[in-house]
Amino acid sequence: MAKDEDSVPSEYKYVWQPESGTSLDDFVQKYRPSMVQNDGTKPWIWVTGDKVHATADGWLTAIEEAADILKETTEKVEAIKNDASIPVRSNKKTGARSKKEVREEVQAEATEKLKAISQKHGYVTGKWLIFAPADKVDMIWSGIAKSIVSGPLASTAAFRAKVSTSPENDQPHYQHVICVYVPDVYDKDAMAEVMRVLLRNHGAALSGVKSDLYTYIGIDSKHPSGIPSTIWKNNAVISDVEAKELKDIFFKDLAETKPDTTASTDAAADRPATTLAAAPKKPQLKKKKKVNDPFASDSDEADNEPENDKTAVKPPSANSTKPLSKASIKPPSKASAKPPSRASAKPPSKKTTKRKADPFESASEDEDRSGSDSDKKPVKKATKPLKKRSKIEEEDEEEGPKRQPRKRTSVRK
Numbered sequence: 001m002a003k004d005e006d007s008v009p010s011e012y013k014y015v016w017q018p019e020s021g022t023s024l025d026d027f028v029q030k031y032r033p034s035m036v037q038n039d040g041t042k043p044w045i046w047v048t049g050d051k052v053h054a055t056a057d058g059w060l061t062a063i064e065e066a067a068d069i070l071k072e073t074t075e076k077v078e079a080i081k082n083d084a085s086i087p088v089r090s091n092k093k094t095g096a097r098s099k100k101e102v103r104e105e106v107q108a109e110a111t112e113k114l115k116a117i118s119q120k121h122g123y124v125t126g127k128w129l130i131f132a133p134a135d136k137v138d139m140i141w142s143g144i145a146k147s148i149v150s151g152p153l154a155s156t157a158a159f160r161a162k163v164s165t166s167p168e169n170d171q172p173h174y175q176h177v178i179c180v181y182v183p184d185v186y187d188k189d190a191m192a193e194v195m196r197v198l199l200r201n202h203g204a205a206l207s208g209v210k211s212d213l214y215t216y217i218g219i220d221s222k223h224p225s226g227i228p229s230t231i232w233k234n235n236a237v238i239s240d241v242e243a244k245e246l247k248d249i250f251f252k253d254l255a256e257t258k259p260d261t262t263a264s265t266d267a268a269a270d271r272p273a274t275t276l277a278a279a280p281k282k283p284q285l286k287k288k289k290k291v292n293d294p295f296a297s298d299s300d301e302a303d304n305e306p307e308n309d310k311t312a313v314k315p316p317s318a319n320s321t322k323p324l325s326k327a328s329i330k331p332p333s334k335a336s337a338k339p340p341s342r343a344s345a346k347p348p349s350k351k352t353t354k355r356k357a358d359p360f361e362s363a364s365e366d367e368d369r370s371g372s373d374s375d376k377k378p379v380k381k382a383t384k385p386l387k388k389r390s391k392i393e394e395e396d397e398e399e400g401p402k403r404q405p406r407k408r409t410s411v412r413k
Contacts, residue, residue: 004216005043006127006212008046014036016028018050024149025146028141028142033163034135034166042165044165049158052159053159053181053183056122056124058120059121059122062118063217066118069110069117070114073225074223074224083099086098107226114211114227118211118213126210126212126214128204128206129178129209129230130177130207131178132163133173134166140178141163141176141178143201144198144202147201147202156193157182157187157193158181160181161180161181162181163177163179182194195237195238199243200246200249214230
């Protein structure tokens with residue numbers, strides 16, 4: 001058995017009543033369904049009108065009897081499902097009815113029994129069900145709440161309304177439920193009157209009329225008994241054609257009440273020129289001039305921008321930027337690539353400090369050592385060719401001086 005969700009809880013701050021200390025406008029603005037999250041203690045926001053409605057004294061007895069009917073119906077539906085003698089499809093020749101036909105007959109009988117129990121004990125209250133998307137629920141709820149108290153719904157049988165709060169965890173495409181309560185769900189004329197106001201004045205997306213008794217015993221669209229969860233469907237109260245006409249009128253009026261953009265444009269054109277004058281522009285910072293540097297990259301130009309425009313940087317001379325000729329970067333020949341002998345690799349004497357020419361050194365290295373003045377050519381001094389030495393002398397130098405044998409000395413006794 002489900003808990004009671006149709007009675008206004010006591011000492012609950014999300015309830016507005018005519019005797020409340022705050023105004024309805026402030027209450028609706030403060031407690032918006034899109035902003036109040038349900039943590040298990042605040043599932044609904046309530047607004048009650050001026051009409052006084054008391055719950056019938058026999059509502060507990062009605063709930064007990066209805067629960068027994070629901071249990072019995074659920075067992076019958078399960079038995080029909082498992083009965084192999086009942087065909088899945090009906091047969092006109094044999095007169096056999098299908099499982100669906102037998103099941104719907106049992107469910108219709110249960111619906112009539114539940115209606116009789118409700119009327120017997122006077123527990124016939126219920127509500128119109130309305131679904132609202134999360135991005136529009138605040139506007140829809142505000143209109144219905146004010147209508148219940150002092151609007152079009154106040155002139156109907158509707159006496160109370162509630163809206164579900166937002167879930168604690170984010171759920172995509174979440175739909176809020178709005179309930180507009182009526183005293184007798186089996187009064188079709190009263191249901192039609194409320195329905196027309198909800199469509200014509202609020203453009204509500206209605207989803208039928210549900211009994212409070214059904215809510216209390218747990219009947220919904222997924223219940224295994226298969227009993228319809230609503231007493232009335234929309235097209236059973238008024239025709240679909242009339243319902244569409246009423247909603248079209250609402251949306252037409254809504255479009256006409258929107259502010260006219262052309263009127264505001266004409267009003268702006270009639271203003272004096274002084275009011276339409278453009279505001280003075282803010283002073284802009286002067287951009288620093290860039291110095292053309294042929295060797296700098298784009299990032300270097302941005303980072304190394306000079307602080308003062310007066311300091312001019314001269315570009316380097318054209319002589320220092322000439323690339324080396326192909327002749328100067330040719331690799332040495334095989335003959336000159338032989339390593340020098342040890343005799344020629346002797347360190348220079350202390351007297352001579354002049355640097356000898358290196359056959360492997362490139363022309364660019366000569367220019368670097370010659371100093372910053374690139375126009376001066378280094379003066380090369382003629383060096384005397386080394387004398388050829390015999391192989392014996394070279395071998396002697398490689399082997400080094402031979403160790404002389406040690407002479408023995410006689411020791412006197």
